Amino acid sequence: MEGTIVINLTSAFWNQNPEKVFNLLVHEFYHNGFDEHCENAPGGETQTTAALVEEVLWQVQNEGMATYVAYRAKPTHLEVEDYRLLDDSAEVHRRFATVRKLLGDIESADPSAIPQLRARLWTEGVEDRAFYIVGAHMARQIEEKRGLEVLVRTVPDGARTFVEAYMSTSPPGEPLLLKEGSGVARYELEPTRHM
Numbered sequence: 001m002e003g004t005i006v007i008n009l010t011s012a013f014w015n016q017n018p019e020k021v022f023n024l025l026v027h028e029f030y031h032n033g034f035d036e037h038c039e040n041a042p043g044g045e046t047q048t049t050a051a052l053v054e055e056v057l058w059q060v061q062n063e064g065m066a067t068y069v070a071y072r073a074k075p076t077h078l079e080v081e082d083y084r085l086l087d088d089s090a091e092v093h094r095r096f097a098t099v100r101k102l103l104g105d106i107e108s109a110d111p112s113a114i115p116q117l118r119a120r121l122w123t124e125g126v127e128d129r130a131f132y133i134v135g136a137h138m139a140r141q142i143e144e145k146r147g148l149e150v151l152v153r154t155v156p157d158g159a160r161t162f163v164e165a166y167m168s169t170s171p172p173g174e175p176l177l178l179k180e181g182s183g184v185a186r187y188e189l190e191p192t193r194h195m
C-alpha cells in the first residue's frame, strides 16, 4: 500500500464538495513527493529526546509544506478550516507558542517521559493542527521573503534548513519557532550562509 492514497468520499467532512476533495489530493500528492526527495526522515519510534526534537521539526516541515502547497492551489472561494486558521494571525501565534512549548518540554525531559511527549505530538501537533499551521506559515514566509527555490531546496536539505530559512525571514512581529536562549540555538541561521 505504500504510495497509495485512500479517501472516504462518504465522510461528512467533504460536504459533497469535489473541490475540497481535489484540494486534499494536492496535500496528499505533496507527501508522496516529499517522501521521495526528503533524505532524512525519522525512522521508527525515537528513543531519545534529541531524536524527538528532530521528529517534531520534520513533522512541522512535512505537514506544513503539504498544507501550504494545497493552500496555494485552492480556488479562492474554497473554505477549509486549516486555511481559516492560517489566515488568522492570533491562531498562528497561538500554535507557534504550542510548538515552542513542546520543543522546550522535550529538550528538558528525561527519556522516560518520551511516551507522554509522543502523545502530545498527536494531540497538540495533529489534532490541534499546530504542525500544519506553524509549518504552513513558515513555508509562506520563506516563499514570500526568500523565494520559491529556497523553499523547495529545504525538502532535500531537511527540516533544520527549513527552520533556518524561516528564521532568516523573520521580521520583528513574526512568531519565533524557538524560544530565545532555549538551548536550541543551533537552529539559528549562520550569518552569511548562501542558500
Ligand SMILES: [Zn+2]
Pocket: 027, 031, 063, 066
Ligand atoms: Zn498531511
